[in-house]
Amino acid sequence: MHALEIRNLSHWYGTRRILNKVNLTIAPGQIVALVGPSGCGKSTLLRAILGTDPPSEGEVLAEGRLVTEPNRDVGIVYQNYSLYEFLSAEENVAFGLKLDKTSLISRFIALPAYLRKRREHLQMARDFLKKVGLETAMGHYPAELSGGMRQRVAIAQAFILQPKIVLLDEPFGALDEATREDLQLMLLRFYQENLKAKQRGERPQYTIIIVTHELNEAIYVADRVIGLSRFHTEGSQGAMVVYDRPCPVFHPDDPKDLSKFVEQREELRSAVFDPNYVKHHSKYVSFWDELSNDALAVAAMNSR
Amino acid sequence: MIRRPIPRWLVVLLGILGVFSLLAVYGGLSYRQSLVNEKQKVIPGLQAFGDGVTRMTAPQGSEETPKPSMLVTDLRATYWRLFLGTGLGVVLSVVVGIAMGAYRWIAAPLAPIISFLAKIPPTAMLPIYFVLVGSDQTMFTTMVALGIFFTMAQSVYQSIVNDVKDEAIDKAYTLGASDPEIVYEVIWKQVLPPILDNIRLQIGPAMIFLLAAEMLVGAEGMGYRIRMESRVLNMSIVYIYLCILGFTGLIGDWCLLWLRKKLCPWYDR
Amino acid sequence: MSIKKSEKIMTKKHWIFVCLFGAAFAGCEPSNKSTPNSTGSGTAGTSSAKPATFTLAWSEYPSWSVFGVADEIGLLNKEAGKLGELEKKWNVDIVLKGVDYDTCLQMYGSNTADAVCITNMDTLGPATDRASVAILPTSTSVGADACIAVGVNDLEGLKGKTTRGLERSVSQYAFERILIKKGLNPKDYPFSNMDPGAAASALQTGDSNVQSIMVWNPFVMQTLRDQPKSKKLFDSSEIPEEIIDMVVVGKDSLAKEGGKAFASCIVETFYAINQRMADPKTADKTLVAIGANFSSLGLEDMKQVVQQTRFYKSPEEALKLLSSEEFRTKTMPAVAEFCVEHKIVEKKPSIGFDSADSQVNFDTSFLQAATSGK
Numbered sequence: 001m002h003a004l005e006i007r008n009l010s011h012w013y014g015t016r017r018i019l020n021k022v023n024l025t026i027a028p029g030q031i032v033a034l035v036g037p038s039g040c041g042k043s044t045l046l047r048a049i050l051g052t053d054p055p056s057e058g059e060v061l062a063e064g065r066l067v068t069e070p071n072r073d074v075g076i077v078y079q080n081y082s083l084y085e086f087l088s089a090e091e092n093v094a095f096g097l098k099l100d101k102t103s104l105i106s107r108f109i110a111l112p113a114y115l116r117k118r119r120e121h122l123q124m125a126r127d128f129l130k131k132v133g134l135e136t137a138m139g140h141y142p143a144e145l146s147g148g149m150r151q152r153v154a155i156a157q158a159f160i161l162q163p164k165i166v167l168l169d170e171p172f173g174a175l176d177e178a179t180r181e182d183l184q185l186m187l188l189r190f191y192q193e194n195l196k197a198k199q200r201g202e203r204p205q206y207t208i209i210i211v212t213h214e215l216n217e218a219i220y221v222a223d224r225v226i227g228l229s230r231f232h233t234e235g236s237q238g239a240m241v242v243y244d245r246p247c248p249v250f251h252p253d254d255p256k257d258l259s260k261f262v263e264q265r266e267e268l269r270s271a272v273f274d275p276n277y278v279k280h281h282s283k284y285v286s287f288w289d290e291l292s293n294d295a296l297a298v299a300a301m302n303s304r
Numbered sequence: 305m306i307r308r309p310i311p312r313w314l315v316v317l318l319g320i321l322g323v324f325s326l327l328a329v330y331g332g333l334s335y336r337q338s339l340v341n342e343k344q345k346v347i348p349g350l351q352a353f354g355d356g357v358t359r360m361t362a363p364q365g366s367e368e369t370p371k372p373s374m375l376v377t378d379l380r381a382t383y384w385r386l387f388l389g390t391g392l393g394v395v396l397s398v399v400v401g402i403a404m405g406a407y408r409w410i411a412a413p414l415a416p417i418i419s420f421l422a423k424i425p426p427t428a429m430l431p432i433y434f435v436l437v438g439s440d441q442t443m444f445t446t447m448v449a450l451g452i453f454f455t456m457a458q459s460v461y462q463s464i465v466n467d468v469k470d471e472a473i474d475k476a477y478t479l480g481a482s483d484p485e486i487v488y489e490v491i492w493k494q495v496l497p498p499i500l501d502n503i504r505l506q507i508g509p510a511m512i513f514l515l516a517a518e519m520l521v522g523a524e525g526m527g528y529r530i531r532m533e534s535r536v537l538n539m540s541i542v543y544i545y546l547c548i549l550g551f552t553g554l555i556g557d558w559c560l561l562w563l564r565k566k567l568c569p570w571y572d573r
Numbered sequence: 574m575s576i577k578k579s580e581k582i583m584t585k586k587h588w589i590f591v592c593l594f595g596a597a598f599a600g601c602e603p604s605n606k607s608t609p610n611s612t613g614s615g616t617a618g619t620s621s622a623k624p625a626t627f628t629l630a631w632s633e634y635p636s637w638s639v640f641g642v643a644d645e646i647g648l649l650n651k652e653a654g655k656l657g658e659l660e661k662k663w664n665v666d667i668v669l670k671g672v673d674y675d676t677c678l679q680m681y682g683s684n685t686a687d688a689v690c691i692t693n694m695d696t697l698g699p700a701t702d703r704a705s706v707a708i709l710p711t712s713t714s715v716g717a718d719a720c721i722a723v724g725v726n727d728l729e730g731l732k733g734k735t736t737r738g739l740e741r742s743v744s745q746y747a748f749e750r751i752l753i754k755k756g757l758n759p760k761d762y763p764f765s766n767m768d769p770g771a772a773a774s775a776l777q778t779g780d781s782n783v784q785s786i787m788v789w790n791p792f793v794m795q796t797l798r799d800q801p802k803s804k805k806l807f808d809s810s811e812i813p814e815e816i817i818d819m820v821v822v823g824k825d826s827l828a829k830e831g832g833k834a835f836a837s838c839i840v841e842t843f844y845a846i847n848q849r850m851a852d853p854k855t856a857d858k859t860l861v862a863i864g865a866n867f868s869s870l871g872l873e874d875m876k877q878v879v880q881q882t883r884f885y886k887s888p889e890e891a892l893k894l895l896s897s898e899e900f901r902t903k904t905m906p907a908v909a910e911f912c913v914e915h916k917i918v919e920k921k922p923s924i925g926f927d928s929a930d931s932q933v934n935f936d937t938s939f940l941q942a943a944t945s946g947k
Contacts, residue, residue, distance in 0.1 A: 052474050070477035081471045086493045086570045095489075100480025104488060141570045161479060345702055346683040434771055435778045520768035523740065528766065532741065535675055536698045536919070537682035 001063050003028040003165045003207040004049065004074075009058030010238065011044050018044050019055070020238035024226070026165065029194040029204030031187065033218035033247075034211045036228035037273055041239040042211055045228065046167055049209070050074055063164040072100055075158035075166035079173050082154035083142040089153045090138045093125035094118070096161040128156045132186060148179035152186070159206065168210040172217070180217070181256075187221045188252040215268055219247045219261040224287055227272030232281035243271045243284040246291070348540040356540030374529065379548070381525040382514065389448025390510050394503055397453050401460025405468065405495075406487050411461065422458045426451035426513045430520070444517060451513040452506045463498040464491055497571040500564040507556055511549065625831030626653055626666040629820070629839065630677040630686035633867045635790070635875075635882040636712035636818050637690035639846045641671055642862045648842050659845070663838040665831050687826035688839065692743050693817040693905070694912050700922040700932040704824035707935045708836045709843060710891050714816040716881035718747040719793045719808035722785040723776055728757060728806060731785055737767035737775070738787035741917045743816055744769065746908075748787045749915055751811050759915075776800055790878055791868030798874075810881075814894060815908055818882070824934070833939075840888070840939045847886045850879075888943040895937050901926055905935075 006024040010017065018041045026032055036042050047053040049060050051067045051074065059066060062073040070076075083092050098121060107114045129138055132152040142150055151171055158166045172180040187208070194204035212218050218225050227243030234240070247264055250256070270277055271284045334347040345352060360375040371377070400418075404411035430447075437446045468491050476490050518527025526545050533541045565572065631637045643649045643657070650657040651669035660667055670677075670686060681689035682699040688708075696705055725731050738744035749759040764787070767775075773792035775783035777800045785806070788796070796803055809816055820839055826832055849855040857872060864875040885891040894900055905924060912918040925931030927938070 050474065050478070052470075070474045072478060072480035075478050076475055078471050078475070081469045084472060084490070084494075086496075086568065088570075096479035099476065099482075099485055099489065104482065104485050143570070157479070163478070340684065431771075431774065434774055520771045521766070523766040531675070532766075535678055535741070537679065537702065 001028075002026060002061070003030070003063060004209075005059075005061040005064075006045075006049070007059045007061070009045070009048060009055045009060065011041070011048065011055045011057070017238035019048075020234065020240050022058070022228075022239075022241055024241060024244075026207065026209070028164075028207050029198060030224055031191055031194075031206070031208045031210065031222045032224045032226055033222035034209055034226050034228065035213070035215065035218050035243075035268065035272060036239070037231075040229045042228055043169075046169060046209075046211060049165075050076055050167060072096070072161055073164045075161065075163040077151070077154045077158050077166065077168045077171050079170045082171075083150055083157070085142055088139050088141055089134065089145065089149075090122055090125045090129060092142070092153055093128055093156045093160055094121040096157060097121040097124065100161055124160065125156070128160050129153065132156045133182070146179075147175050148183060151175065151183060155183075155186075162205060165207045165209065168208060170211050170213065173213065184217060184221050185252045188250055191223065191249065192252065215265050216258065216261070219264055219268075220250055220256065222247060223249045225264075225268060227268060227284070229272045231272070231275050231278060233278055234281060235278065240281045241285055242279075242281050243268060244287045245284060246287055345537045346539050348543070352540045353544070356538065356544055360541055360544065377524050378526050378529050378545075381522075382518065382527070383552070385444040385525070386448065386507075386511060386514055388445040389514065390452065390503070390507060392445060393449035393452040393456065393506070393510070394499075396449065397456035398460055398499060400453075401457045402464065402487060402491060402495075404457070404461045405464030406483075406491060415458075415461065418454050418458050418461075422454040426509065427516045430513075430516060433517075434520075443521070444514060447517055448510050448514050452510050455509070456502055456506055459502050460495065460499060463495045463502075467498065468494050497564055497568045500560055500567070504557055504560045508553065511553070622664075624656065624660070624664045624666045625829065625835070626668060627687040627826060627831070627835040628668045628670060628680075628685070629688045629690070630670045630672060630680045631690040632672060632674040632677050634674075634690070634818065635717075635863060635867065635878055636884050638863045638865075638867055639711070639843055640669055640690070641866070642846055642859065643842045644669055645862060648845055649838075659838050659842050663834040663841075665834045665838050667835065667838060681821070681823070684823070684825075687832075687835070688820055688822040691819065691821050693819060694743060694746055694908055694917065696819075696821050696933055697909055697912055697918045697922055701920050704932050705821045705934070706824050706827055706836075707819050707821045707933065708939045709820040709840050710817050710885050710894055711820060711843060712818045712882045712884045713814050713894075714743070714747070714789070714809040714818070714881070715813045715883050716808045716810040717790045717793065717878070718743060718787070718816065719789075720748060720751075720785065720787045720806045721776065721793065721796050721803050722806050723779075723800065723802050723804070724784055725806070726804065728752075728755070731806060732761050733763075734784050735763045735765045736785040736787050737765050737772040737783055739769055740764070740766040743789065744787040745915070746912065746917055747809050747812065747816065750815065750911060751807050751809070754811060755807075776803060790881060791870055793881075794870055794874055794878065795868060808881075813883075814900065815904060817894070836939050837942060840943050844886075844888060844943060847884060850884075851886065888940045892937060892940050892944065895926070895935050895940070901935075 002025045004024070004026040006022055009019055009022040011019040022045065034042060034045075044053070048055040049067065051060070051070045054060075054068055061067065062071075065073060067074060083089075084095065087095060098118065101121070102114055102117060126138055129135070129152075132155060134149055134152050134156075137145060137149065142153070145153065155166075155168075155171070172183050175183070187210070190206040190208075194206050197204040210218075210221060212221075223246060225243065225245060225247045226241055228239050229242050230236075230239045232240060232242050245264075248260055267284070271279075330347070331349075334349045337347045338349060348356065361373045363373050364371040364377070372380075400414070404414055429451075433447045433450060434443075437443045437450075472490055472494070473486060476486050481489065514525075515527035515530070518525040519531040522528050526549065530542050530545055533539070629640065631640045633641070640649065641651075643659075644651040648657050648659045649667055649669065650660060651667075651671075653666060653668045656666060670680065672680070677686070677689050678691065678695060678699065680686040681691070682703065684703070690711070693707070696707065699705065720731075720736060722731060722734075722736075725734065736748060738748060745764055748762075748764055752759050752762055767783075767786070769786070769788035769792050772783060772786040773788055773796045776786050776796055779800075779802075786792075786796070793805075793808070797805060820843075822832070822836055822839075827836060846859065849859045860875045860879065861872055864870060864872075864878065868874075868878075870878060885894065909918075909921050909924055913921045922932035924933045924935075926935045928934075928936070
């Protein structure tokens with residue numbers, strides 16, 4: 001079952017067509033980087049996947065279920081306003097558990113049972129926070145946390161519910177370089193957990209679409225890069241996927257060797273960002289074809 | 305230099321001096337007025353105040369049917385009306401404000417009406433309220449409630465529009481929230497501090513409105529007493545009542561601030 | 574951050590000199606404006622000298638709106654510093670303050686006003702603190718105060734039902750006094766405080782809580798006209814010449830330089846307007862002017878109003894009232910006694926006539942001067 005499937009998605013604003021028949025399938029456990037020039041329609045696509053603005057044409061399916069409104073199958077982490085100011089870090093993370101697993105009325109009527117569940121939720125939240133590297137400051141409010149800590153909490157908050165896929169919308173854009181690198185390493189660790197889960201025959205927990213402006217970040221963190229732009233032969237008809245290729249998987253313990261992805265970065269830049277390079281839109285779309293029987297094949301798990 | 309800090313003991317000292325100078329100025333005016341007319345009651349001296357206090361705390365009624373003193377009767381009447389009226393007004397405006405903030409189709413018809421009516425000073429609307437609500441005891445409660453309702457509903461709605469971001473609501477849905485949960489867990493929790501602040505701000509106008517109404521109708525209450533005593537120029541009682549109003553206003557302020565700190569510790573960080 | 578001393582244009586020493594100089598200059602300014610509160614430093618009483626200033630507080634009521642009309646036609650000028658026709662004659666500067674009745678009382682009681690348009694019983698209160706002289710009775714209520722009810726046909730039916738009116742005022746006086754005069758017990762007829770405007774409004778809109786009101790004009794006439802179900806149970810025509818509207822001047826103000834001229838001017842103004850009301854050429858216009866701010870009643874209604882508030886149109890009529898045995902020995906003392914008994918007033922002031930040294934003094938000298946040809 002695909003974690004996410006986008007079928008022939010098109011979207012108009014008035015008479016202007018922004019997205020043109022976008023097709024995409026994402027398997028569980030993939031970390032997909034989504035790049036593209038400003039204004040190309042990334043946010044429109046993201047909102048369609050999230051369900052807040054359903055597309056004019058086409059469908060979005062999360063693990064087979066049609067997405068028409070925001071729901072617990074698709075998680076989100078925003079760049080700003082990522083947490084609830086009135087909840088502490090651990091309460092923020094436990095928030096999803098509270099909302100999803102208990103009903104509003106039961107919290108008032110069956111109070112003791114609810115309190116018991118809440119203690120469990122808070123413990124789960126604390127464990128997850130430790131996993132994302134936030135041991136101290138669990139009881140602090142977002143206003144007291146640094147930007148990097150806030151984003152860690154937001155990521156924990158999204159993943160603890162185990163949604164089918166999580167969207168990260170430029171999550172590290174407002175952070176300084178050192179913090180950004182720390183958080184990128186965290187995502188790499190998630191990927192390693194995915195690999196281990198697949199070895200055990202389980203469904204990997206971290207399926208991610210990360211939107212980013214940083215090409216280096218895209219190639220570093222993801223195992224698949226997708227580029228969306230209008231710079232193709234049918235450009236007037238709206239943006240399409242013009243790049244969809246695997247990219248090297250980095251191990252968190254390895255040093256960050258930029259030389260490894262110079263070539264792909266240049267290819268990405270010219271394919272997606274160069275307005276003068278007008279090619280057929282499918283020229284660089286070859287992800288599924290490139291899968292071979294090496295470790296990358298494991299990443300495209302299709303359990304039927 | 306602007307805003308240069310001064311030592312704390314100086315702050316306290318100047319504060320005390322400020323209060324004392326006010327009392328001294330009053331004493332001076334009172335003395336000067338009594339030189340002009342020694343029996344004047346308009347700026348009463350200590351003696352007159354003493355008499356006033358005696359009169360207002362003396363129990364009324366007779367031996368067999370004792371009634372509480374003027375002061376107790378008035379305080380009880382006015383503050384009970386204020387409490388009920390403000391309570392009702394707050395509840396209504398919070399409910400309507402949140403409904404408007406949560407559902408655009410509710411906000412659309414109500415917002416223009418409410419923001420328009422909020423601009424009209426309630427004391428100017430008194431005659432209309434008299435006609436609409438009648439003149440028995442529940443009138444005061446209803447009038448105070450209506451008087452603060454429009455302004456407060458509008459500010460609750462505005463707080464929600466400003467403070468509750470779309471992202472927060474969308475994210476709550478992705479965390480598995482239902483609509484009622486969003487109203488309670490996201491909207492209500494987020495705007496509770498501004499609501500408490502608004503209550504603090506509205507108590508003043510509510511009191512103004514209540515006193516204005518009491519001056520026209522009824523036989524007890526601080527507004528009534530202030531009007532009656534002013535008519536016969538017993539200003540000592542009037543000034544004491546005004547001081548009481550001032551102090552209880554301050555106390556009310558502190559209580560609401562404390563409440564906000566307790567319920568919303570996150571707000572002041 | 575702070576300017577170096579050598580660069581300052583004005584050093585501290587300079588500022589001190591400026592301040593001292595300014596203070597000296599301010600202190601030298603001559604204070605030759607006499608206000609009502611100043612202790613009589615007026616100029617000598619020659620007609621070419623600057624006129625003394627006095628304030629009269631009045632409220633919209635038929636026999637008091639006369640003064641507003643006087644300002645409109647130029648007999649008086651309500652502003653300080655400007656003189657109307659009669660002000661010039663008597664060499665006084667009268668400042669007219671048209672405010673609502675309660676404010677009038679407070680202005681008079683706090684010495685902000687020298688004189689006030691006030692009823693005889695409302696004078697009793699302030700008089701215990703400020704000796705007052707009644708110089709001019711303007712009218713008496715013979716029907717201008719009334720008890721109006723809805724759904725009640727007679728006084729028997731009114732028993733037990735609450736009547737609303739302004740406490741400790743003319744309304745309460747009239748209500749209880751008339752009941753007693755009819756041989757009824759006021760204890761059977763509860764009276765509860767309510768502003769007359771609000772009471773009239775409540776009766777007109779059919780508020781079920783308000784069944785009976787005791788109010789004064791224009792509310793009396795307006796209610797009877799606008800609420801068809803209303804019925805007048807009784808009015809002040811049953812107690813003529815007990816409620817007197819008048820102009821009262823503080824004894825202290827009267828004693829000031831120009832005080833007597835002030836009183837005489839007021840008296841003459843009043844009768845001048847009354848003459849206009851009598852003169853067929855100007856009668857209607859004057860009546861309309863008087864009623865302009867008073868109510869929503871038109872000319873015909875105003876004619877009725879000035880019968881219910883019966884003006885003392887000439888000094889002779891006024892004198893007849895104040896000099897009468899009846900008024901001096903029976904009516905006025907009885908009114909005062911009644912007010913104290915029924916807690917309308919706390920203390921009873923001493924009441925005297927002509928040159929008596931009493932807290933409330935009815936001085937007929939100005940009226941007499943007015944009769945003998947000014």
